[in-house]
Amino acid sequence: MIALNRIFLLLALPVALFAGWWFASAGSTDFYVPPLATILAAFDDTWFGPRLTTDVLPSMGRLGLGYALALLAGVALGVAIGLRRALRALLEPVLEFLRAVPPPVLVPILMLFAGIGNGMKVLVIVSGCVWPVLLNTVEGVRAIDGVLADTCRSYRIGGRLRMWHLVLRSASPQIVTGARQALSVGIILMVISEMFAANSGLGFSIVQFQRGFQIPEMWSGVLLLGLLGVVLSLLFRIVEHRVLAWYHGIRAVERQR
Amino acid sequence: MTLGLGLAGLVGFAVLLELVPRLGLVSDQFLPPTSRILSTLADVVGEDRFWVALLDTLRTWALGLAIAVVAGVALGVMIGAVPVLRAATASTIEFLRPIPSVALIPLAVLLYGSTITSTLILVVYASFWQVLVQVLHGVADVDPVARDTARSYRLGQWATVRYLVWPTALPYAATGVRLAASVALILTITGELVIGSPGLGKEIAVAQESVAVPRMYALVLVTGLIGVAANLITRTAERRVLAWHPSVRQEVPA
Amino acid sequence: MRRNLAALLFATSLLAAACGSNTPAAPSTPGQPDKVAVGVIPILDVAPIYLGNQKGFFKNRNMELKLEPAQGGAAIVPAVVSGQYQFGVSNVVSLLLGQTRNVPVKIVCNGDNSTGVDGQDFAALMVKGDSPIKSPKQLAGKKVAANTLKNIVEPVVRESVRKDGGDPASVQFVELAFPQQPAALQSGQVDAVFVVEPFQQTVLAQGGRKIASSYVDAAPNLMVAGYFTSTQLLGQNPDLVKRFTEAMKESLAYADAHPDEARQIITTYTQIAPDVIAKMTLPKWPQEINRAALQKLADLALQDKLLEKPVDLNALLPS
Numbered sequence: 001m002i003a004l005n006r007i008f009l010l011l012a013l014p015v016a017l018f019a020g021w022w023f024a025s026a027g028s029t030d031f032y033v034p035p036l037a038t039i040l041a042a043f044d045d046t047w048f049g050p051r052l053t054t055d056v057l058p059s060m061g062r063l064g065l066g067y068a069l070a071l072l073a074g075v076a077l078g079v080a081i082g083l084r085r086a087l088r089a090l091l092e093p094v095l096e097f098l099r100a101v102p103p104p105v106l107v108p109i110l111m112l113f114a115g116i117g118n119g120m121k122v123l124v125i126v127s128g129c130v131w132p133v134l135l136n137t138v139e140g141v142r143a144i145d146g147v148l149a150d151t152c153r154s155y156r157i158g159g160r161l162r163m164w165h166l167v168l169r170s171a172s173p174q175i176v177t178g179a180r181q182a183l184s185v186g187i188i189l190m191v192i193s194e195m196f197a198a199n200s201g202l203g204f205s206i207v208q209f210q211r212g213f214q215i216p217e218m219w220s221g222v223l224l225l226g227l228l229g230v231v232l233s234l235l236f237r238i239v240e241h242r243v244l245a246w247y248h249g250i251r252a253v254e255r256q257r
Numbered sequence: 258m259t260l261g262l263g264l265a266g267l268v269g270f271a272v273l274l275e276l277v278p279r280l281g282l283v284s285d286q287f288l289p290p291t292s293r294i295l296s297t298l299a300d301v302v303g304e305d306r307f308w309v310a311l312l313d314t315l316r317t318w319a320l321g322l323a324i325a326v327v328a329g330v331a332l333g334v335m336i337g338a339v340p341v342l343r344a345a346t347a348s349t350i351e352f353l354r355p356i357p358s359v360a361l362i363p364l365a366v367l368l369y370g371s372t373i374t375s376t377l378i379l380v381v382y383a384s385f386w387q388v389l390v391q392v393l394h395g396v397a398d399v400d401p402v403a404r405d406t407a408r409s410y411r412l413g414q415w416a417t418v419r420y421l422v423w424p425t426a427l428p429y430a431a432t433g434v435r436l437a438a439s440v441a442l443i444l445t446i447t448g449e450l451v452i453g454s455p456g457l458g459k460e461i462a463v464a465q466e467s468v469a470v471p472r473m474y475a476l477v478l479v480t481g482l483i484g485v486a487a488n489l490i491t492r493t494a495e496r497r498v499l500a501w502h503p504s505v506r507q508e509v510p511a
Numbered sequence: 512m513r514r515n516l517a518a519l520l521f522a523t524s525l526l527a528a529a530c531g532s533n534t535p536a537a538p539s540t541p542g543q544p545d546k547v548a549v550g551v552i553p554i555l556d557v558a559p560i561y562l563g564n565q566k567g568f569f570k571n572r573n574m575e576l577k578l579e580p581a582q583g584g585a586a587i588v589p590a591v592v593s594g595q596y597q598f599g600v601s602n603v604v605s606l607l608l609g610q611t612r613n614v615p616v617k618i619v620c621n622g623d624n625s626t627g628v629d630g631q632d633f634a635a636l637m638v639k640g641d642s643p644i645k646s647p648k649q650l651a652g653k654k655v656a657a658n659t660l661k662n663i664v665e666p667v668v669r670e671s672v673r674k675d676g677g678d679p680a681s682v683q684f685v686e687l688a689f690p691q692q693p694a695a696l697q698s699g700q701v702d703a704v705f706v707v708e709p710f711q712q713t714v715l716a717q718g719g720r721k722i723a724s725s726y727v728d729a730a731p732n733l734m735v736a737g738y739f740t741s742t743q744l745l746g747q748n749p750d751l752v753k754r755f756t757e758a759m760k761e762s763l764a765y766a767d768a769h770p771d772e773a774r775q776i777i778t779t780y781t782q783i784a785p786d787v788i789a790k791m792t793l794p795k796w797p798q799e800i801n802r803a804a805l806q807k808l809a810d811l812a813l814q815d816k817l818l819e820k821p822v823d824l825n826a827l828l829p830s
Contacts (some may be wrong), residue, residue, distance in 0.1 A: 014352065031614055032589055089262035093485050094270045099439055102446040104460060105477055108691045114683065116700045132436060139270040139432060174277020177394055181436070184354045184386065184407045185477050197687045197695070199660070204686075211605070211661045213612040233351045250617060251401070286717065289695040361587070369595070453581035463580070464739050465690040467782035468713050 034216045039223065042216040047224055051205065056224075059202035062118060063190045066125025068181055074130045075175060076172035078137025079167060088138065099131050103192045124193035129182040136178025140171025173247050176240055183232055187225060267485075290472045298475035307460070311479070314445055314456035317373050321380030322441040326434055328381075329388025333430075335371050337396025337424060350389070358383040358444055362451060371457065375446030383444050386435035391433030395426030431495045438487050446480055544575040545751055549586035549738075550599035551715045553580040553780050555633070555708055556623045556736050557600055558773045559796050561780055562763025567611065572754040580780070583659065586605030591616060591741050598740045598755060604663040604817070606739060607809050610827040612821050615742040618828050619752055620759045623794040624801065625726035632724040633792045634707040636668055638716030639696055644703065647723045648677025653702035656687040656695060663735060664705045666811040667725035674728050679815070693717060694759075708791040729811060730804035756829070760798040767796040800828060 020038045047056065058205040081088045101109075107124055114120040144167065152158075152166050168175075191203030206221035241248065271291045278285035285293075336342045358379045363376035400420060407421045441486050449458025457476055464473035514650035547569070551557045561578065563569060569576045579596060581587050581819075587599035592615060600622050609616060626632045636655075638644045638648045644653070650672055671680035687695055692704040692712045705725060706714055738759060746750055766773045774788050804825065809822040 006344070012347050013345050013349045017349065031592055083442070086262060088258040090264070092488070093263040094266045096439075097267070097270070097276045098480040098483045098489040100442055100481045100487070101356065101477055102450065102480070104447055104450050105473075105480075108688075108694075109288065111700075112287055112694055115698070116687070116695060131439070135436065139428075177391070181387065181390065182374040187816050188358070188383075195686075196691070197656075197685050197700075198272065199683065200648055208660060211659060213588075213609050221548060222356060226356050229354055229356070230348065230351045233354075234534075271774055282696065284694070411648070453579065459580070464782050465688070466553055467784075468709050468787070469782040474783055503627065 021250060033180060034219065037220045038216045041096065043223065044222040046217045046220050047170070055200050055205050056202050060228075061189055062121050062193075062201075063125060063186055065111070066189070067129055067182065067186045069122070070126045070129030070186070070226070071124045071133055071179060073126065074133025074182070075137050075168075076132045076136070077130075078175075079141055079171070081122075082138040082141025084172070091255055093132070101188060104195075107193065107196045111197065112232060118212055120197070121193040121201075125186055125189045128189040132181035132185060133175065133178040136174045136181075137171060140174025141167060144170045169246075177218045180233075180236060180240075183236060184229065187229055187232070191225070205251065261299045276411045286306075287470065289474060293471050294474045294478060294507075297315070297471040298478060301472060301475050301479075310455065310460045311459050313373065314458070315483070317376050317380065317454070317456060318442050321377050321445065322384055322438055323505055324436055325381045325384035325441065329385050329433065329437070330392055330430055333389045333392025334396060334418060334422060334426065337393045337426075341440065343393070343397075351385075354390075362448075375452050376445060376454045376456070379448045379452075380444045381439050384441040387437040387440055388430065388433040391429045391436070392426055393430030396422055396460075398429070399425045414428065428499055431457075431491075431499055434489045435488070435495065438491050439484060439509045442480075442487060527648050542826070544570065544573045547574045547577055547598065547751070547755065548577045548596045550579050550581050550590055550596040552583060552587075552600065555777055555781075555783075555791065556794055558776050558793075559623075559762040560738075560759065562766050562769075562776045563740070563758060566765065566775060568711050568758045568761045568764070569755075570766070572752075572756065574754060574782055577778075588614065588616065591739065594741065594743065597744055598737050598738055600641050600736055602663050602736050603734055603805060603808065604661070604666065604812060605823045606737060606827060607805075607812060608661060608818060610822050611818050616739045617742055617745055617826075618737045618739045618800070619745075620738050620756045620829070621734060621763060621797060621800045622738055623796055624735060624804075625733040626792065626795050627727060627732045629724045629727045630721060631792060633711070633794045634705065634726055635711055635721040636671055636703055636705050636725050637696070637711070637714045637719045637721050637724040638703045639699070640720060642702070644722065646675050647671040647799065648675040650703055651678040651681045652683070653697075654683050654685050654700075656692045656701040656704040657684045658687070658689045658692070658705075660684055660686045661817060663808070664725075665817055666808060666815050667690035667729040667733075668705055668723075669815050670730040671723040671725045675723075686801060692720075707794075709787050711792070712787050712790055730801075730807040732795070732797070732801050733804045733808065734801045737800070753818075763796040802828065 018036075025033060027033045027035070028035050049082065081091060087131065106127060107120075110123055111120055111125070114123050148166060148170065152162055157166070188199075194201035194203035194205055202221070202224070206218055206225070209215070209218035210222060274288075274294075276293040277283055278290045289297075336346055352505070361379060361382060364373075365378045367489065369375045386408045403421055403425075407417050412420065446458040446461070448454060450458040451458075452463045453459055453462065457480055459478045461473055461480075464470075464476060523689055535828045549560065560576075564576045564578065566569065579590075581590075583601075584605045587596065587601060588605070588609065590596045591599040596618065603618075603622075606616065606618060625634070636647065638819040644650065647668075650668075653663075655668055657668075665684055668684075669682060672682055673679045685701060685702070687704075689706060692701070692710060696703045696704045696714060696719060697717055703722070704714065726735065738751055738755075740755075770793055773793060774791075777783060777788055778785060805828075806824060809818065809824065812818045813821055
């Protein structure tokens with residue numbers, strides 16, 4: 001019964017919106033807003049043919065690699081910066097400066113250093129995903145409970161043990177929030193990175209559809225991106241449940257009181 | 258001291274940027290040294306069209322951010338406070354979030370042309386999610402003991418939100434606003450670059466197409482400086498508004 | 512805390528209120544000149560419309576022109592289709608492609624043409640100075656940068672390779688915006704680039720050399736870009752379209768006859784350095800559309816599978 005309830009909640013709004021879209025666009029003659037039926041018809045042909053292996057999977061691979069690297073770099077830098085006030089003061093303006101440079105401008109600069117191949121595309125994804133992770137890690141590290149920190153000092157817990165059990169674990173809810181945001185940013189950057197010097201990829205295909213006036217196919221690509229986001233976030237939630245089991249556990253116990 | 262260190266960091270970066278093209282690591286035709294960029298900037302700042310473009314960019318950015326924050330906070334608190342609503346909207350939010358705002362460009366241009374409104378749509382769409390997600394997290398993080406206390410004291414709906422939900426969510430919301438601010442700036446410039454609505458982004462595009470490389474970098478420098486300034490402002494505001502929160506009151510000793 | 516928060520909210524709302532919003536161009540009122548918005552790309556090809564506007568050719572025909580620079584056709588075509596702009600400029604291959612997909616637009620007049628002189632065109636296929644590639648047929652299997660795919664670059668470059676005896680289908684095209692092409696060529700990331708002015712000057716300045724004038728290889732006096740409008744506007748206000756076309760033709764003829772003034776006007780809407788402008792090769796600006804060249808280009812595009820079906824030029828060109 002509860003499971004049914006949950007499934008209903010999960011699907012209710014999307015189904016309603018979908019139906020709304022279907023009926024609202026059914027009679028559309030606007031070239032750029034085709035009926036939903038047309039878009040769905042194009043979906044199957046466009047994405048489940050050879051394009052799956054030539055475009056979609058390589059893009060996912062680059063996204064995965066870029067995301068992983070961003071997580072590593074973001075957490076490592078974030079912990080270092082969060083723990084040392086001086087370092088934060090030193091680096092923050094430079095980081096904010098770099099962050100404010102928009103991707104379409106940054107990519108050409110990155111191309112000068114990283115070429116035009118897969119490396120550049122992964123670098124673009126990293127350059128955008130690292131920020132939410134970094135920022136959230138810094139916040140998480142800054143907000144470590146003072147009592148816990150003092151306890152560690154009393155018990156002379158230092159070095160790697162302290163890093164793992166105090167710093168990382170305390171900051172992990174925030175880090176996970178950052179990682180979650182980085183996921184959405186990553187998908188956006190995957191598309192942007194394929195607008196430069198590309199000749200294959202999911203984002204590339206969508207842009208080419210737009211260029212070639214293949215509008216239903218373009219919309220189907222946008223739908224696919226949305227679906228991708230949903231699937232990835234579901235996967236993320238599964239991983240999160242494992243990593244933050246202790247946190248959810250504490251919260252659940254407190255909530256039930 | 259903080260300011261001094263920050264400036265030191267920027268200066269160090271500038272020196273790095275001066276050396277890289279001069280040492281021949283990259284051709285100075287494509288990445289001019291800092292000195293050349295700065296001298297071009299001095300020229301650019303003297304032009305009227307630069308200030309007009311700057312004002313346009315700032316206007317779009319501020320307006321987009323304001324709309325996104327207000328909508329994000331309002332919806333976030335509403336949805337977060339009601340578990341049923343949260344469960345019902347979760348999948349929709351997950352679906353809409355990753356759709357890149359760049360994919361909305363044709364739609365925006367279709368409806369509003371190459372005006373500021375199109376870019377505004379892009380900016381609001383992207384920034385809104387940043388704020389919403391953070392606020393949702395914040396609302397969910399309410400201390401259960403405090404919530405029970407509020408219920409014992411029979412605080413009404415409005416009082417609960419004001420005294421319980423809001424302070425808990427505020428740090429999250431502050432991070433959300435800070436993230437949204439930078440996303441909004443990036444999308445403002447991107448929108449202006451790609452759509453061609455008036456602003457710094459459009460100036461950058463014109464410079465690119467005209468092979469005016471130092472000019473392009475000078476404009477990018479301005480963009481970066483706006484980002485730094487924005488971060489300073491949001492951090493100061495955050496520190497004021499969150500003066501009572503442990504993370505601000507006490508830095509963790511290394 | 513409450514006070515600070517209130518101040519913050521107040522400041523934000525002030526800021527938001529202070530920002531006026533941009534209203535789209537108001538429809539024309541009788542007695543006033545017609546407001547005409549034209550989507551253009553700020554490149555040398557559109558010098559005639561800027562020049563014509565300056566000379567009053569449009570004002571004379573009761574039109575108040577507003578030139579809206581955009582990044583490319585991707586932004587201009589939707590805006591014209593939706594009526595935000597009354598006219599737009601685009602490269603012809605995009606328009607051919609659009610026609611095969613029933614995009615509701617129609618070309619109203621010529622945009623610009625190739626100079627028709629081999630080695631002296633405003634666009635060229637170029638390689639690095641010390642490149643082993645000496646002629647187009649050696650591009651088989653190599654990477655060529657195109658500023659956008661599904662554009663005029665692919666069919667014309669393939670034709671250059673074909674004419675030189677190489678295998679056109681094996682040429683790989685990589686999409687790379689013009690500003691990034693010189694750097695990519697220099698560092699060897701692409702083997703050749705197809706660039707237009709002013710980027711042609713940039714590549715020449717870094718020691719690059721031309722190996723083909725692909726526009727000339729494709730067809731004599733090839734039409735490269737055209738001005739178009741939506742079929743809706745054509746149906747609603749054919750008089751406006753006619754006046755615009757006449758003003759454009761006058762502008763094209765004037766620009767073609769007065770290249771110095773054309774060069775001068777380019778300085779007003781781009782940031783190209785004056786010494787580069789003086790060296791650039793200008794396109795040709797004939798008044799009439801070269802239909803034969805356009806048909807040849809359409810055939811090439813069809814052959815290279817850029818188009819999926821033949822174009823109906825009658826539907827696209829003015830009658």
